[in-house]
Amino acid sequence: MLYDQVVLRYGDLMVKGRNRNRFEKRMLDQVKQALLAYENITFFKSFGRLYVKLNGHPHEPIVDRLKDLFGIVSLSPVISTEPDLEKIREVALALMQSVPVKPATFKVSAKRAWKPFPHTSQEMNHLVGGHVLRAIEDLKVNVNHPDVELRVDIQEEATYVFYEVIPGAGGFPFASNGKAMLLLSGGIDSPVAGWLALRKGLEIEAVHFHSYPFTSEQAKDKVIELAKRLSYFSGEPIKLHLVPFTEIQTTLVQAKSDNLIITLMRRAMMRITEQLAERNKAFGIVTGESLGQVASQTLPSMNVIGRSAQLPQLKPLIMMDKHEIIRLAERIGTFETSILPYEDCCTLFLPKSPSTNPNLRIVEKIESLIPNYTELLAAAVEGTEELLLTPVVQTTVHTAGEDSWF
């Protein structure tokens, strides 16, 4: 096996100012967590980079895992060698010969960051390039558009030879920007909103409202799957709050204001989520709303709903089109789960013509007439079930029945 390390690059975003140390520490924790399953992996931190030493593990699954972690701008599997011209030439040639689709053209881009090395970057381009050129038949140099750009990075601790630069997921490392609650419905949008929030370095706790027996156990399973998927990206366990919403929902349905039912429900959800946020020290609420998508997501609706809570409401999808959201959902692997046909509480008791322009005073009036409104909310918060989910725990499909049966 050729590659012995994978280098992760943070980009300049991370390396500025006093936050650098904090970012780098979070990054290391996050990478360690994501690679827990691999024994003997070691790490080396350098300026703006993290080297993952494979110690015999194949690089492909590790690269696949790391490219989904946040805060990494790009990554490369590399071969490390001693800062010795002959050694570098040998490794460079072996790497060029291993390229799966035989390249017609190449160039060498050497970078001498460690100045005591006897040859300059420019000299190294020729010294390594010439060696490869002599050894591989039909290979030509193309400086402007090479098929393969062979990179030689001469650092103090080692020289790294590589040619692949794989784009990372970008963003900030997990939990480097505080914690927020995510309203997770089970639809297409909210998991994508959760992913975007995670990407920006937010720690997320998911909140799901269920109305059993009006919703099914499968709807709950579906949300658990989605939350697990999100935890895969952060590499950390995710907390899922399952809020019993049946009492509130059936009470609101009986308030005889069919066109306002969605507004009333969403306001109750915001209030419950805010209380959960307070208990769990979260400082914002992330939702999957996209402007104009449904009646509750018009600006007048969002105004009336938003006023029910004080915490900042983060809406990563607000200006995105549905097809863009779907494309992201497919990319992050939540789409297939989201479209499973189990009804969640948001689609229950839907009125024929929900209001797109609810009147705040009327809504407040209705709420004030609901007996025990505050108690109902408090009971829902008290009755909330907490699950700590990790992607490592297998899905319900993998745990069905007795293990001995399989």
Added chain:
Amino acid sequence: MLYFDHSASTPPYNEVVQTMMEVMKSQYANPSSLHRFGMESDKLIERSRALLADRMQTNKGSWVFTSGGTESNNIAIKGVARQYASRGKHLITSQIEHASVYEAFAQLETEGYRVTYLPVSKTGHIDVEQLESAITDETILVSIMHVNNEIGTVQPIEAIGRMLKRHPKIRFHVDAVQSLGKLPIAIEEWGIDLLTGSAHKLRGPKGVGYLYVREGLTLYPLVSGGSHEGGLRAGTPNVPGIVASAKALRMSLDKREQWLIKMQQLRNQLLAILGEIKELKLNGAEPLAPHIVHFSYPGMKPEVVIHMLEQHGIMASTKSACSSKDDKPSRVLLAIGASHEQASGGIRISFGDEHEERDITALGAALHKIVAQLKPLERRLT
């Protein structure tokens, strides 16, 4: 008793019987029911499916559970033919397929499809170039078996799959009933669209078939009813059978490499014995499956040999169990160019991992005795 009829059916693993019993007893809810008990049953099926996908390394398709190899073959062949009839009505298969493939094609012929039954060489193998030259603009399906159930020849499935990648309109079905869990099969790498397997051929229970269906492929369903198995096969799923079948396949795959070594040893031993008995003519040639040995006794009715083997406590078969009740010479043997006499006298020995060297020695001794007894009666029976 020595059971040498593994190609017909295999003794189930004890663990498989245990699973079958426990699941049957405790998980009797209908997997389509909405209650929790029903959902648990449903999850057992999904876990079985996931296990198959994991162990067979398929991620671009799904596994469907049927009632057996015959049903899987019928769903695959008729399903493709009827679904894609608007693209063409020409189908290709071989002359040596199992009855459940052969007869499915025969039925499609009566419905207006044109079928090419490819001949095989004297060794019992398909020629890939000949297969490619049989392809027309109208061709929508190629169905070739992996291991022949009678003589054990292994067809060049990988080469056929790679060739068919140049013909994207054609769906490729493989009847792998005799090879699944036994020989290496890289379903997706080889470009296989549909693959049939049968649980009781790999030490699982009877009544469960496997069918791999590549993603994006639509099959016209044979049975009308509920939307079980992704709408491909209506009918309440056989939960205990399905779970036990997944286990049987997993166990077979776990033991596959040791199994292969052992089968080759037993086979070499048996071939050496057959070499000593000049009356017996070996059928088929390499590449052959390691667990099937097929020979003829020209001039002797095979049933007589089978009955005499039974007197020695040995169970073997004439031809395929599915067509052993008729007297006609074997279609497969005629296809490899055997004489009418040789084709009428086929005897199949198929063994498994419960057999040891001494069992083959016993079989050899019995065959020596039987041939010596029958020698004066050659060509006297009609």
